[in-house]
Amino acid sequence: MSNQQWNLRESYTYDRNVIAEIRRAANTGIYRIRGWGAKRELPTLDDLVFLGASMSRYPLEGYREACGTDVVIGAENAERPVKLDIPITIAGMSFGSLSAQAKEALGRGANAAGTSTTTGDGGMTSEEREHSATLVYQYLPSRYGMNPDDLRKADAIEIVVGQGAKPGGGGMLMGQKITERVAQMRTLPEGIDQRSACRHPDWTGPDDLEIKIIELREIVDWQVPVYVKVGAARPYYDTALAVKAGADAVVVDGMQGGTAATQDVFIEHVGIPTIAAIPEAVRALKELGAHRRVKLIAAGGIRSGADVAKALALGADAVSIGTAALIAIGDNDPAYEDEYQQLGSSAGYWDDFQGGMDPAGITTQDPELSARLDPVIGGRRLANYLQVLALETQTLARACGKSHVHNLEPQDLAALTVEAAAMANVPLAGTSWIPGQS
Amino acid sequence: MSSTFDLSEVSLRELNRSLHEASSGTFRITNPRGAHAVAAGIDADIAVEVDGSVGYYCAGMHQVGSVTVNGNASTGLAENIMSGTVRITGSATMSAGATGNGGLLVIEGNAGARCGISMKGVDIVVGGNVGHMSAFMAQAGNLVVLGDADADLGDSIYEANLFVRGSVASLGTDCVEKEVRLEHIETLKRLLEAAGMSAEPGDFKRYGSARQLYNFHVDDIDAEVQQKVAK
Structure with missing residues (x-):
């Protein structure tokens, strides 16, 4: 190593990312807006490990013995409950933030894997209804594109209170992506920088929400389940209040959850990590006697079957993936490295989803870029990825002796760090110690 | 066909199921006693009349036909109305006509806070006053207020x-008074007539967007400096 390199000492406080951001802010006078989710290092489910079966527990044979993965949501209240083959759903992402081809690919992949997709802030397109066998219709504060006909076509309704990337904030869609069709669906002028409402216009608290859920059930004649989605900030209270309001499922989205466009300061500094959110939500469900009756769907940074299995072991009934699904269909594809570099980025770093210039044709409304994504191929990639997640989850469940992935439990886990032990409420590995508990 | 539903005897579910199954006819609802979601989700050309006051979300997501409430309404009256007509003879509390996409909502009395919030094309006529934050983030449509x-x-x-015919306590961010042109007089005439209300269109002031919030204002000092250097 040369003397020159030893002489260069980077500040921990003012590293190159910090300096670049200060310079960017000084040049533009606007906060940084970007897509993706939190990028800084956070406590994750990687800090947990499974305690595979040995003397005291009996494993299942890894390839052949049955290990169920199905989930039913809304059996208590809905004439048509949602029935999923795997406990992994596709999170809400709008047409507008994503191209029509990307939405189609998500639908095709989810169909092949026997799971659901979800609309987003902007309404339901006929294409996504057509290509999604099980489609969850989001009911958002903006109510862009909200239409009772679409509500009746949905297989479930998800009332979005918040999302992990920005609990307390509303959506954004920059002018480059407000094309004529997107503007028409949202009743907005073309080309504006759309900032969605952050709170619902006609209810202001959990008591109101209870009545809102009844109204939605009445409008669809109690046919489909109603979910409530919250960004993980106070998951214990939010989950309890969602149950009280009558939800069939609570979606808790940790701070690693992605977004199409939000202020960087919001993404990195608001909310709590998924590993900390799940146990708090489960605690609320158990105290209310609602665990497993009201389903818990965990989201935010779910990448692998290990993440799925750990979320289930902590008490979730299913997980939801967004960023990982986009990567599966082609986001940040190294094949477009030259173009990422022309845009000042690189494959693996690209997060300017708000700009509409996505070389992979996913987070864009540009017809030429969108046409690059073959929805059939993208759908197959997603189906393969979902299959791997399900197989990995089953592998870990069988290793713990479980004949259904929902039989995974916190006692199957140990924590590798004190922080993870405290957040997940499982013992530090090699000890029986859970911080905060005697 | 005319049917009467006494909500002291039949359930809300039974009422709404019957209204959803109907394709025509008139329906009278008695003893609503503040029930929520009364006549929500109507999607056929029927006429519904409610004798008494209703709770939240009466005529929610109304799509066609008419709902008349002879009384008052609580939060979210005719929220997300798509078409058709909803009328109440009394007053409405919060968020009347919220996110409405089309149709006509007539409130003969006063409307509370956030009347017409995020409205997307609905026409709302209020005989009395509207509360604070009315027409917050209103996207399209017309809100006519005969009072303050x-x-x-x-x-x-x-x-x-x-x-607004009367006074405005204050305008929200990016909302300004605008010129009342002939087309607006015509709109007012049409809506007042449809609402069955008597007022002189020329007495109203019009308010709308200054359009200063439509796009972020982004500086680029680096480009400016480079241009100067190039010169």
């Missing part, structure tokens, strides 16, 4: 038109 408007009218408004 409380604070922060039209905050963060997009392309909706707000017509």
Whole structure:
């Protein structure tokens, strides 16, 4: 190593990312807006490990013995409950933030894997209804594109209170992506920088929400389940209040959850990590006697079957993936490295989803870029990825002796760090110690 | 065909199921006693009349036909109305006509806070006053107020038109008074007539968006400096 390199000492406080951001802010006078989710290092489910079966527990044979993965949501209240083959759903992402081809690919992949997709802030397109066998219709504060006909076509309704990337904030869609069709669906002028409402216009608290859920059930004649989605900030209270309001499922989205466009300061500094959110939500469900009756769907940074299995072991009934699904269909594809570099980025770093210039044709409304994504191929990639997640989850469940992935439990886990032990409420590995508990 | 539902005897579910199954006819609802979601989700050309006051979300997501309430209504009256007509003879509390996409909502009395919030094309006529934050983020449609408007009218408004005959306590961010042109007089005449209300269109002031919030203002000092250097 040369003397020159030893002489260069980077500040921990003012590293190159910090300096670049200060310079960017000084040049533009606007906060940084970007897509993706939190990028800084956070406590994750990687800090947990499974305690595979040995003397005291009996494993299942890894390839052949049955290990169920199905989930039913809304059996208590809905004439048509949602029935999923795997406990992994596709999170809400709008047409507008994503191209029509990307939405189609998500639908095709989810169909092949026997799971659901979800609309987003902007309404339901006929294409996504057509290509999604099980489609969850989001009911958002903006109510862009909200239409009772679409509500009746949905297989479930998800009332979005918040999302992990920005609990307390509303959506954004920059002018480059407000094309004529997107503007028409949202009743907005073309080309504006759309900032969605952050709170619902006609209810202001959990008591109101209870009545809102009844109204939605009445409008669809109690046919489909109603979910409530919250960004993980106070998951214990939010989950309890969602149950009280009558939800069939609570979606808790940790701070690693992605977004199409939000202020960087919001993404990195608001909310709590998924590993900390799940146990708090489960605690609320158990105290209310609602665990497993009201389903818990965990989201935010779910990448692998290990993440799925750990979320289930902590008490979730299913997980939801967004960023990982986009990567599966082609986001940040190294094949477009030259173009990422022309845009000042690189494959693996690209997060300017708000700009509409996505070389992979996913987070864009540009017809030429969108046409690059073959929805059939993208759908197959997603189906393969979902299959791997399900197989990995089953592998870990069988290793713990479980004949259904929902039989995974916190006692199957140990924590590798004190922080993870405290957040997940499982013992530090090699000890029986859970911080905060005697 | 005319049917009567006494809500002291039949359940809300039974009522709404019957209304959803109907394709025509008139329906009278008695003893609503503040029930929520009365006549929500109507999607056929029927006429519904409610004798008494209703709770939240009466005529929610109304799509066609008419609902008349002889009384008052609580939060979210005719929220997300798509078409058709909803009328109440009394007053409405919060968020009347919220996010409405089309149709006509007539409130003969007063409307509380956030009347017409995020409206997307509905026409709302209020015989009395509207509360604070009315027409917040209103995107399209017309709000006609024969009385006064409380604070922060039209905050963060997009392309909706707000017509107020009385005083406005204050305008919200990016909402300004605008010229009343002939087309607006015609709109007012049409809506007042449809609402069955008597008022002189020329007495109304119009408010709408200054359009200063439509796009972020982004500086680029680096480009400026480079241009100067190049010169």
